[in-house]
Amino acid sequence: MLDAFEEIVLCDFEFYGADGDRPNVVCLCARELRSGREFRLWRDQLGNEPPYRIDDKTLFVAYYASAELCCHLALKWKLPRNILDLFAEFRCLTNTSNEHQIDAGLLDAMVYFGLDCIDVRSKEHWRDVVLRGPPWAAAEVQGILDYCSSDIDCLEKLLKVFTLPPLPFALQRGGSYMRADAWMRHRGIPIDVALFNDLSNLWQEVRAEIIADLNTKYPLFEGTNFRKRLLEKWVYEHGIADWPRTPTGQLSTDEETLSLIALHHPAAAEFCSTKVTLDRLKTFDLSVGADGRNRCMLSAFRSKTSRNQPSNSSFAFGINAAFRSLIKPEPGNALVYLDFSGQEFALAAYLSGDRNMIAAYESGDPYLAWAKAAGAAPADATKKSHRDVRSMYKLASLGVLYGMRFRTMAAYVGVSEIRARELLRSHRNMFPQFWRWSAAVEDKAITQRKLYTVFGWRMIVLRNARSGTLANFPMQANGAEMLRLACCYAVDRGVEILAPVHDAILIQAPAAGIAGATETMKQCMVDASRKVLGGPAVTVDASEPLVFPDRYVDGRNVELWGLTLRLLEKIKARGAAA
Numbered sequence: 001m002l003d004a005f006e007e008i009v010l011c012d013f014e015f016y017g018a019d020g021d022r023p024n025v026v027c028l029c030a031r032e033l034r035s036g037r038e039f040r041l042w043r044d045q046l047g048n049e050p051p052y053r054i055d056d057k058t059l060f061v062a063y064y065a066s067a068e069l070c071c072h073l074a075l076k077w078k079l080p081r082n083i084l085d086l087f088a089e090f091r092c093l094t095n096t097s098n099e100h101q102i103d104a105g106l107l108d109a110m111v112y113f114g115l116d117c118i119d120v121r122s123k124e125h126w127r128d129v130v131l132r133g134p135p136w137a138a139a140e141v142q143g144i145l146d147y148c149s150s151d152i153d154c155l156e157k158l159l160k161v162f163t164l165p166p167l168p169f170a171l172q173r174g175g176s177y178m179r180a181d182a183w184m185r186h187r188g189i190p191i192d193v194a195l196f197n198d199l200s201n202l203w204q205e206v207r208a209e210i211i212a213d214l215n216t217k218y219p220l221f222e223g224t225n226f227r228k229r230l231l232e233k234w235v236y237e238h239g240i241a242d243w244p245r246t247p248t249g250q251l252s253t254d255e256e257t258l259s260l261i262a263l264h265h266p267a268a269a270e271f272c273s274t275k276v277t278l279d280r281l282k283t284f285d286l287s288v289g290a291d292g293r294n295r296c297m298l299s300a301f302r303s304k305t306s307r308n309q310p311s312n313s314s315f316a317f318g319i320n321a322a323f324r325s326l327i328k329p330e331p332g333n334a335l336v337y338l339d340f341s342g343q344e345f346a347l348a349a350y351l352s353g354d355r356n357m358i359a360a361y362e363s364g365d366p367y368l369a370w371a372k373a374a375g376a377a378p379a380d381a382t383k384k385s386h387r388d389v390r391s392m393y394k395l396a397s398l399g400v401l402y403g404m405r406f407r408t409m410a411a412y413v414g415v416s417e418i419r420a421r422e423l424l425r426s427h428r429n430m431f432p433q434f435w436r437w438s439a440a441v442e443d444k445a446i447t448q449r450k451l452y453t454v455f456g457w458r459m460i461v462l463r464n465a466r467s468g469t470l471a472n473f474p475m476q477a478n479g480a481e482m483l484r485l486a487c488c489y490a491v492d493r494g495v496e497i498l499a500p501v502h503d504a505i506l507i508q509a510p511a512a513g514i515a516g517a518t519e520t521m522k523q524c525m526v527d528a529s530r531k532v533l534g535g536p537a538v539t540v541d542a543s544e545p546l547v548f549p550d551r552y553v554d555g556r557n558v559e560l561w562g563l564t565l566r567l568l569e570k571i572k573a574r575g576a577a578a
Contacts, residue, residue, distance in 0.1 A: 001167040005082065006057040008033040010159070012151040013071040014130045014144055019314070020289035020296070022074045022186060023067075026130055029148040031156065040145050046075055054080040061155055063087045063106045065174055066300070069182030079182070085174025086158050089165065091301045092173070092458055097465035101304060106154055115157045118150045169456040173301070176488035181300050183491055188293025189316045189498050189506065190335070192328040192551060196288055199326075199564075202571050203284040209567040210274065210560075218271040226275065228253070240265055244411065255279070263395075264414030273557055277320035280312055286326070287314040294327075298500065304469075305476035306457045307483075308500055317501045322557035322564070328548070334514035335546040338521055339504035340482065340529065341539040342366055344401050344475040347482075350533045351474055352437035356430055358536075367394040374426045396423040401475055403468030438471050445470045453477045454532055455485075479503055482525075482532045489524035497521075514545045 002008060011030040015023035030039040030052055039051050050072070054060060060080035062068045064087040072079050090109045094102055102108065110117040126147035129140055136144065164170055199206065208224050215221045220230045231251055235243050243261060244252045255276050262272035287296040294316040302309035312318035316327055329335045340346070345366045349357035360369035368386065371377040371393040377386045395413045404412060410420035428435050445451050445461045451473050452458050457480070459473055483500055490497045490505070495517055499506040505525070509517035522540045529538035546552060 001164055001170070002059065004167065005059040006034070007053050008059045008061060008159075009052045009054075009080075010061045010152050010155040011052070011068050012062065012148050012155070013068050014148050015067075015071055015074075016131045016133045018289070020188070020287040020294060021291075022289065022295070023071050024133070025071050025074055027145055027148055028071075029145065029152050031152050033156070033159075040149065042141060042145070048076070050077050050080075054078060056081050058082065059084055060175075061086065061159060063109070063151070063155060063158075065178040066181040066185065066298075069179060070185055073182060073186040079179050081175075082171055083175030083178055084164075084170055085178050086155065086162065088173040088178070088301050089162060089170060090158075091306075092165070092456070093162075094460075095304055095306075095458060096460045097304060097462050097469050099304075101302070106151060109158060110154055113158065113161045115154070115161070117154050117157075118147070123147070165456050172455060172485070172488065173457075176491070177300065177484040180484070180487035180491045180497060181298055184487075184497055184499055185295050185298065187496060187498050187508070188289060188291075188295040189327055190330050190333070190508070191286070191288050191292050191294050191316065191326050193288065193292040196286065196326055198568055198572065199323075200284045200286075202568065203281070205571050206564060206567050207278060207281070209571065210563065211278065213563060213567070214271065214274050220271065226253075238267055240268065242411065260411065260414070270559070273320075274560060277322065277557070277560065280320060281323075283313075285313045286316060286319060292330075303480075304459055305473060305480055306453070307476065307480045307502065315499075317499060317506075320557060320560070321554035322561040324554045325551050325561050327552035328550075329508065329546055331548045332511060333508050333548065334511040335498070335506060335508050335552065336514060336518045336521070337501075337504060337506050337543040337546075337552075338518070338525060339501075339541055340479070340525060341541045343479050343482065343503040343538055345397060346529075346536075346538045347475045347478050347533070348401055348434055348438075350536045351478070352431075352434040354431045354433035354437070356432075357434050360431075364539075365390070367397055370397065370427070370430055373430055393423075396420075396427065400424070400427050401472055403466070403471030441474060442467060442470045445473075451477075453481050454534075455481050457481065478532055482528050482538070485531060486521075486525040486528035489527055490521055493520055493524060495521045495524065511545070511547050514547075518542050518545070 009030055009032050013028050014026040016026060017024045025046065026043055028039060028041045028046060032052060041051065058080065059082050061084045065083050065085040069079055086109065087104060091104050094104065094112065107117055107120060107123065126143060130144055211221050211224050218234065220226060220234060228250055235251060244257050246252050258272040258276050262269040286294060288294050296310055296314035299309040310318055316324060342361060346361050349361045360366040363369045365383060368377060368381055368383065368390050371389050372379055372381060376393065377389050383390055392413055392415065396409065399409045399412045406417055406420040406424055409424060410417045413420060413423070449461045450458055451461060451470065457477055461470065483503060486505060487497055487500060496508045497505055498508055505521065507517055507521050522542060525540045526537045530536065
């Protein structure tokens with residue numbers, strides 16, 4: 001594949017900066033492989049454009065390329081067209097069915113292939129010197145440049161041993177999407193800075209007040225400390241017999257369990273959702289730059305299905321839904337949130353070729369379509385008139401796609417095991433081709449020990465792989481491909497994308513042009529879905545434009561947001577009076 005390019009440029013930047021800020025570029029080292037030309041440029045030697053070619057006949061090679069591309073953008077340089085990201089390819093090469101993947105840093109890749117490289121201690125030393133920021137002594141300048149050049153040596157060695165995938169797949173992963181990743185990190189998500197600063201500075205007091213308020217309704221805390229023995233008593237008194245327990249017999253209080261309890265037991269909902277927030281936000285560490293934008297590493301390709309995995313505490317869409325109301329457009333700009341409607345159901349339907357499933361999806365509400373066909377809702381039922389029935393069938397449908405059996409399904413949907421068996425039987429009867437296809441996917445995974453997406457993302461199937469992991473891979477991993485491709489199209493068509501959110505994308509535009517940007521983004525997402533599915537399209541929903549001074553509202557946990565603001569004002573007033 002490398003023969004297609006006149007020049008091959010290996011590139012690495014060093015940079016520093018506070019969390020949330022754009023990178024402050026320290027130096028650049030690069031090597032053009034065909035000619036052997038070397039580039040070692042200190043920060044005051046960087047001009048208005050790259051010293052190497054970035055045209056269609058040049059391949060730009062990096063490791064986690066969006067970091068280098070963010071440096072391009074910080075320097076106001078154009079981005080390369082053809083990008084090979086050896087990080088993305090190493091993740092694809094080593095990706096397995098395990099929940100936790102092997103480390104995939106540059107040195108990890110070198111060790112994996114048995115290649116010589118800088119030792120970890122030296123790398124950590126020079127990284128710390130860079131991150132310390134200026135001024136640097138003359139010897140440190142030379143050491144930093146040598147350290148940066150050592151990464152170029154690593155790239156050259158890796159390039160010689162990598163068995164690269166087909167060119168279009170590699171360039172789409174490392175090139176087009178990492179370009180989109182860089183643009184999203186460069187722009188960032190606009191945050192209400194004044195409010196964020198208040199919450200960040202006073203969070204421990206606010207958190208204690210939230211706990212005190214919660215304790216008036218749920219007496220489960222002693223001071224700010226949660227006590228499981230008090231929860232045992234409360235659960236017994238309220239007759240919640242299906243609260244899951246740990247192997248040691250204690251009540252489970254992990255995030256997944258609390259989310260399910262909140263869904264199925266309204267009496268416990270406020271406690272569960274608030275405790276999830278309190279557990280996540282022990283400190284208020286959202287990464288916000290000096291310009292008021294939330295930026296963090298989006299951690300592309302980190303999950304086994306290749307989805308992004310940004311830090312929940314650093315990413316505006318990772319924190320509790322209530323606190324996403326910190327997102328606020330700047331004056332003159334508008335935000336729109338677009339999502340693939342029923343993406344996983346659509347992928348299951350079209351990939352399996354199940355006609356009933358396709359018809360259900362194309363009805364506009366696949367969950368109600370199933371409920372109606374099963375006789376659980378009348379023909380004229382709507383999302384509003386039969387909300388609970390629709391919710392049950394939606395959860396059951398997702399549970400099937402996750403590969404759940406009846407016991408797990410019962411807990412997930414919040415029904416008896418008998419009812420869960422009935423739902424599974426109904427789904428099999430309604431969508432028989434999907435079940436045959438799903439079984440074939442699992443059989444193929446077990447016999448060939450690999451699964452692939454339509455664009456070549458690979459998962460190695462280990463012998464301890466869970467059935468649900470195999471069953472759900474085609475939907476999750478191809479859904480990730482769909483979202484990435486939509487982001488790639490958006491960059492090429494000039495849409496200002498700000499963040500990827502599982503199966504959704506946040507965009508911004510000047511308020512006067514937001515309608516046009518929204519339509520363009522919709523088309524990008526439709527085109528991406530057609531490319532992944534080979535013709536059919538996934539429906540795309542778009543929020544109403546969010547214009548300054550309004551703020552983002554998720555719709556969940558709005559009571560917690562209101563309580564937080566009231567407590568914050570109370571604490572500020574108390575401080576002012578002191």
